[in-house]
Amino acid sequence: MALSVAAGTGSISVGGLGAGSAELGSAEVGSGGSARLGPRKAEGQKAARKGDTQAAWQRMGMRQLKRTARQQAECVAVSFGEVRDFFTRNRCTSLERVLFAVTDGAGNVAVVSVVWVGLASTGDARAFESVMKRQGSGDIHPLGAAVLGLADIRFTGLRYGSDRTGKRVTIAEAETATGQVDHDTLDALAEVAAHLPPV
Secondary structure, three states: OEEEEOOOOOOEEEEOOOOOOOOEOOOOOOOOOHHHHHHHHHHHHHHHHOOOHHHHHHHOOOEEEEEEEEEEOOOHHHEEHHHHHHHHHOOEEEEEEEEEEEEOOOOOEEEEEEEEEEEOOHHHHHHHHHHHHOOOOEEEOOHHHHHOOOOOOOOOOOOEEEEEEOOEEEEEEEEEEEOOEOHHHHHHHHHHHOOOOOO
């Protein structure tokens, strides 16, 4: 399995995918359905809280292919909808974004976007998390869209996880890049990623 970014184009390609790719969640990750996914998710969240990204993905039956990160302080410019409106009224103090590409080793690749937002107060953090949890309220543009040219991957917010610690809110979303990654697994990946510490 190879993941590469074409120089100067910003396009992403995933190679080494064979016809024998299996749906994530069938044998290795979720055999037995959601009942087996729950304990893996809990173990992944525990590893994520410790800052062990590789172990977090491994608990989910995945391994990391690529990671791209960017730090900035301007939240209004990279957000839209009610989320952008929130930032015009409430200053963010920091913004860190990272994009992970992870695979199950059977040709299925998921892309996980994680955003850490620092706010001026814990009250602002609570209010921001409340806005983010409402489907259709807007979003912060995932890093992948701008940095890796992932125009064909649209983050819908349907596979979502969040965590709030003091003045910081972590938002994670996951989508399929190639192959077949089921909804429950994508949702669990986002919920695990929401517990990762900032980059």
